[in-house]
Amino acid sequence: MNNNLLQLESLPNEIFAGIFEFLQCPELFQAFYHLNSRFNNLLQSLPYLTLNLLTNYNNYNNDFFPYIRSLIIDRAIDINLCRFMQIRSLTLRYPTDQLLAQLISSSSLHLEHLSVNHMHVSVLNYIPNLCDKVFSNGFSKLKSCHLLEWGTIVKNSQWTILPCLYILKIGKIDLFIYKSILSSCPNLYFLQLATIISNNTSIHIRPHLNLKRIVIRTTVFVERWTDDDMNICLSYVPNLEYLSVHQPSMIFPQKNDWLASIIACHLPCLHQFHYYFHIFDIERIMEPNIELLLNEFKRKFKIAHHKRYLSRFSIIRAQLI
Known part of the structure; x- marks a missing residue:
């Protein structure tokens, strides 16, 4: 032995x-x-110690709390974040108001990765302060951030430069917030958002030369972007290499050229364009010739983008509820 x-x-x-x-x-x-x-x-x-709190943590020996690097808190669990002195990655799903208040007021968290999602309606009043905390460089080492999924990003105070932020995934924004993000995040490489909508803004900014990938994940429950919105959005990112767009049909809106002319005008460096066309069960019932229409959409998409870059038209079939 x-x-x-x-x-x-x-x-x-x-x-x-x-x-x-x-x-x-x-x-x-x-x-x-x-x-x-x-x-x-x-x-x-x-460097990789991860704790996923899915249930009551009272039975845990607290010896390891100070050495956790990645913390995931799920299902409305409350805990004192100060007990985790070395966390670099924090994920909050269904966060309580106590957790959000701690996150917003904390000055001791040196986060590099932050994700806050699935927020209940009862805690939505924390969104403005949370956005201000992030975009005023309240987490000065933040490299990636995922906020709100389908919620709306707001700006109530002056944002500062976030030199370290590399990846940003957010919910609904308007063109004013979009321009504010580009101005505040000079080294941003990847941007994912739920949708981008018009507003009356005359703010002019310099083109963002480091942003290489954009994903727009619109759903049927989110206000959809227009071609005019997309034209403005893409005009500020001339070095974009990858563009992915999710668009619900509801019901089969006629597309002019599937963004081909906008891409030709603004994105000379584009390598890949993926268009995800979402079809729901109710539409398949209402439209008897749906397969013929979808094949026609595919044909026109292929013609519009043929041999200019790698392009793909994908049909996503799903239930509305």
Whole structure:
């Protein structure tokens, strides 16, 4: 037994670190923490320790809380974020008002990745302060941010420059917010949004030269963009290489050239264009010639974008409810 233990302890830290990746954090600390100083130091230095709080955490040994790097809090669980001194990635799903208040007021979180989604209507009043916290560089090391899914991004105060932000996924925005994002995030590479809508804004900004990928995920429950909105949106990103658009039909709006002329005007560097056309069950019932129409859409799309870049027209069939 002693020989086996000696052989086990003779393994290099890299082997243990590889094994530890497959173990859940609570069980990992329960099994190895306090065995000796070597294991203590190794566990405390692991860069990938993740805790997913799906249920009551009161049964956990709190020894590992200060060493968590990635924290996921789900299903309206309340906990003191100050107990996690080294988290770099925070995901909140169905956050409570207490959690959002902590996040907004905290000055000790050094987050690099933040995701806040599935917000209940009872906590929507926190959205303005949350947006201001993020876009006033309240998390100065933030590299990626996912906010609100289908909620509306608002701006109540002066935004500052976010030099580290590289990836941004947000909900509904208007052209004023869109321009504010481009101005505040000079190194932004990837932008995903629910939709972009018109407003009366005359703000002029410089083209954003670093943004390379845009995904627009409009749904039937979100106000749809127009070609005029898209024309303005794409006019500010001349170096865009990838564009993906999700558009619900409801019911088969006639597209002119599937954005081909707008792309030709503004996106000389585009490599890929993916258009996702969403068809719902009720539309298949209302339109008996649906397959003929879809084939015609595909044909016209192919002609409009043929050989200019990699283009794809995908039909997504789904239930409305």
